[in-house]
Amino acid sequence: MSGLVHLGVLYDDVADLAARCLPEIRAVLDEGGDVRVTVERGGVRELREALGPDADRVTFPAPLDGFSQATPAYLEALRRTLPRDRRTLLVGQYSTRTPASWDSGLAEDAVNLMLADVPLTVLCACERTGPAGHRALTERSHRHLLERGGRRSNAAFRDPDPVSPAPLRPWGPPGTTVRIADAAGLAELRRRVAEAAADVGLVGEAREAAVLAAHEAVLLASGPDADTALPIAGERFAEVRARDGAVVVEVVSERAASSAPAAPGSADWRRAVLPAFCSRLATYDGGDGRRVRVLSCA
């Protein structure tokens, strides 16, 4: 069963919202999955009518129920409680009535980074005429948008901002931090990741893949120099977080003074291959260096 499907839904009115969401909802219901729709009253009414008798198989929580917890706690609980043997579909809605305490940006980033391996479909509905900030966040946070004709890729999608607290905040402080200055540091990181993976139930090939992903994340964070010269100049460290059957490794590499800009194709091969060994890969380039996050799950 494949992992996360995270779709932005830019709609004109509730009829349009229902028309766009209905095929995805029906597909999950047909597969025996769970569907939870958290939208305002008009959208609920429209979807109930469109679903007909199948509406009884859908849960419609009150919009404010999800906001009773702090955003990190809600997301962490979501990851822990979602079933893994069938798909879950969640429909949420950007609303002007959302409490100010709810961090929509963190929620979107955390879905992308923390739930990549979960059999979950998330539809984030945003009215086209709503606040500009909602629309901008919708366009930035979704690799695909949901049209009436189906899914289409979204050129405006961007990886979460490097200063985004996701997944760091929902996952709490790192279990371990490793400074990496040479081959011995890399080996130490591999050992720590192997231990952390085993502690959360990753065994065998899954654990080896997590170790490999962490190792490659360091090299990817180190830029093109890693292909030609080791040990690499510059400071870097890796934070390892593990819980609920998954390991997140974030590597922060400060740009070395001598580091040359990447030659065409340089290090691209590593970035192209690395996703084969992790559930989610995100890279960020900033003026002060590069950050790489990898999420590894069973």
Next chain:
Amino acid sequence: MATEREPPVRCGGPTTERARRHLEFTLTVTPDHLMIVADTERRQHELSATWLSDEIGQGAKVYVKGWFDPAEPERHWVAGPDGPRGGRAAIGLGQVELCDFPSVIERCGGTTEGLYRLQHDEVVRAMDEGWSSVAMLQESAGRPMADDAEAAEFAAQESGYDTLIERWPLRVLCQLTTPVENETAIWRSAAVHHARLVDGRWSARSEAGRWWVEGDLDAHVVHRFGGALVGALRRAAEAPDGPHLRIDLSAVSFLDIACARILGLAARSAPPGQELVVHGASRIVHRAVEAVGRPETLVLVDEEEP
């Protein structure tokens, strides 16, 4: 001919247990012509001292060739705190002889044939003196290895050791200390010494028709691993049971994408008709090799298969 001598009494020394364990793999397969690769001189001395301690302890005559001031042999690392157990005493007794590279070049006339004669004479002299065996340690030379002709000379000189090993109880340790060598020299040295190689967290040996690799293979050693792999491929192409290279990865504990890529590149560049056949690879190594693009000439054999 002189009679065999009693081995000297072992003295205390700085050789660490960690270094001994590191060398154990290679020492257990008779490392008659071994190369140790190290990223620092201190680490090189630590590992080489283990080897030297054993040779001195076993009563071998030891010839050490390297860069040092011949007027002050007592300042050589073999005689110092980084050296082997009993190193200084062994120099004083004549069990260990030091020779600096300029003197070696002068004595052999600067030719490969002359070097072979020099080494041959050293072995014969040691046996005549009654030593039970002979050990030769060659420090990292820092050769420019500027062209193919020099590389061929280097290979021929190393082959001379092997010829002597076939005839005499001789063991050879070649040091490769990476800070004093250029990339070409490192690559070519690894190629020539692929059959017995200890390099940080990985090592390799040729035995029973296979090239056995052990330890962690990562981007840090990918250049040396690539050189050794190409050396093993070239040797297999000429071997009676060739031309395919059978490489056993069952003792590899980690292999990263850079090294998986090198396996594919080496297989792609093999001459027509030659394959690289990988035995004993774990599932994750299979995945890594497939992920970087496995050529048809790189064959992964499942462990269950004969």
